Amino acid sequence: MDAEVVVVGAGVVGLACGAELASRGRSVLVIERHGAVGFETSSRNSEVIHAGIYYPKDSLKAVCCVEGRALLYRRCAEYRIGHRRTGKLIVATHEDEVEKLAGIAARALANGAGSIECLDAPAVARIEPGIRSRGAVWSPETGIVDAHGLMHSYQAELEERQGSVVLNTRVVSLTRQSFGWRVGTEASDGERFAIDCGLVVNSAGLSADAVAEMAGLDPDALGYRIRPCKGDYFSIAPAAGVAVNHLIYPVPPMDGGLGIHVTVDLGGRLRLGPDATYVDTIDYAVAGEKAEHFAAAARRYLPDIRAEHLAPEMSGIRPKLQGPGEPFRDFVVAETSAAGAPGMIHLIGIESPGLTASAALARRVADLCSSA
Ligand SMILES: Cc1cc2nc3c(=O)[nH]c(=O)nc-3n(C[C@H](O)[C@H](O)[C@H](O)COP(=O)(O)OP(=O)(O)OC[C@H]3O[C@@H](n4cnc5c(N)ncnc54)[C@H](O)[C@@H]3O)c2cc1C
Numbered sequence: 165m166d167a168e169v170v171v172v173g174a175g176v177v178g179l180a181c182g183a184e185l186a187s188r189g190r191s192v193l194v195i196e197r198h199g200a201v202g203f204e205t206s207s208r209n210s211e212v213i214h215a216g217i218y219y220p221k222d223s224l225k226a227v228c229c230v231e232g233r234a235l236l237y238r239r240c241a242e243y244r245i246g247h248r249r250t251g252k253l254i255v256a257t258h259e260d261e262v263e264k265l266a267g268i269a270a271r272a273l274a275n276g277a278g279s280i281e282c283l284d285a286p287a288v289a290r291i292e293p294g295i296r297s298r299g300a301v302w303s304p305e306t307g308i309v310d311a312h313g314l315m316h317s318y319q320a321e322l323e324e325r326q327g328s329v330v331l332n333t334r335v336v337s338l339t340r341q342s343f344g345w346r347v348g349t350e351a352s353d354g355e356r357f358a359i360d361c362g363l364v365v366n367s368a369g370l371s372a373d374a375v376a377e378m379a380g381l382d383p384d385a386l387g388y389r390i391r392p393c394k395g396d397y398f399s400i401a402p403a404a405g406v407a408v409n410h411l412i413y414p415v416p417p418m419d420g421g422l423g424i425h426v427t428v429d430l431g432g433r434l435r436l437g438p439d440a441t442y443v444d445t446i447d448y449a450v451a452g453e454k455a456e457h458f459a460a461a462a463r464r465y466l467p468d469i470r471a472e473h474l475a476p477e478m479s480g481i482r483p484k485l486q487g488p489g490e491p492f493r494d495f496v497v498a499e500t501s502a503a504g505a506p507g508m509i510h511l512i513g514i515e516s517p518g519l520t521a522s523a524a525l526a527r528r529v530a531d532l533c534s535s536a
Contacts, residue, residue: 167193170347171365172335172375175206176522177514178367179318184526186325197334202315205369208480210427213307214517215277224495226275228521235523243317246310246430252411255297257464261415262299269301278305294407296467306411310430311519338379344507363533366510370483379505386503388512393482395421395438396450398458404473406434406466424461435477436462442488450476485513499532507536
């Protein structure tokens with residue numbers, strides 16, 4: 165065999181899986197169709213280290229976020245990855261939202277999101293004088309991280325243990341063999357070759373349903389169909405005079421996102437986003453005419469912001485499992501012997517908080533590989 169395990173996809177989760185498997189003594193190849201790691205969702209997100217506030221108790225999203233956050237802060241210290249424990253305010257701007265704050269705080273505490281406080285409006289003003297609110301939930305454990313630094317740390321750990329990332333190579337077929345799987349690939353110059361391995365980890369993000377289909381699985385029957393949901397970001401010009409030092413989120417709307425929020429990156433630049441729109445095609449262009457909508461959403465808590473302060477910055481696309489208006493769907497981390505594809509572990513629907521949860525997801529994948 166060419167490797168014990170082939171991981172399809174070198175986003176943050178595929179790389180974390182590669183590093184974890186290599187640290188447990190497995191020989192690993194991570195195959196990526198682009199010419200660099202983390203070219204898709206892993207470099208198109210808010211880079212927030214989530215505390216674990218929003219998700220239903222005991223869901224994989226909640227458990228892996230809390231466990232992954234602790235592992236992530238530890239990793240940042242060990243590998244000197246840029247990060248900052250900024251803290252986050254979830255602000256209520258209407259009376260009916262104030263009632264929701266206690267519920268958000270209770271869920272966060274039940275999930276183990278660290279210390280959480282409900283603040284009244286004067287207390288919020290003491291932390292962030294530029295914000296208008298009627299109260300907020302304060303999460304000191306929330307932070308920001310350099311996502312590329314994180315990915316490079318996983319890649320370095322993988323390579324230190326003789327694993328490899330193979331770039332510019334697309335997985336095009338998966339054929340079951342007596343020893344495991346034959347992974348058919350096509351390089352960007354058109355050359356085709358096959359890799360024989362014992363186990364396959366499907367960490368293909370937005371294409372994870374297509375990769376499952378390559379192995380003969382039915383994504384619709386298994387509930388693996390991805391419903392892409394786009395989020396646009398706008399940068400906030402210094403001329404806006406917005407001075408915030410923490411992450412500012414609204415009380416989450418019911419659109420599948422966390423609400424248009426303000427994040428600050430490690431260089432101190434502020435941006436607004438993401439919104440949430442279900443899409444049929446993968447197109448990362450950001451429509452400048454949305455600026456007024458973004459400004460209006462943010463004016464609820466940043467009263468002076470106007471459309472002319474905003475410039476289209478970037479977008480990301482969430483690999484969601486739930487369609488518009490559908491109830492909560494959890495991360496899927498599953499081995500598919502029962503569905504007729506043994507020796508394959510699938511990571512499906514790894515939307516937020518997948519960056520935060522990456523190391524915890526990788527542990528679960530490595531455990532499944534041990535028992536497969
Ligand atoms: C707008 C937005 C904001 C977010 N904000 C946050 C946040 O603040 N905090 C947080 O924790 N999470 C956040 N997330 C979630 C986080 O970004 C993702 O959960 C995480 O990046 C998923 O990583 P991944 O490795 O699973 O997927 P990806 O990064 O998409 O990687 C999958 C890789 O597989 C490759 N691939 C696919 N098919 C093939 C094939 N056939 N052959 C070879 N390679 C293939 C792709 O090219 C890609 O590189 C956000 C997501 C979005 C969209």
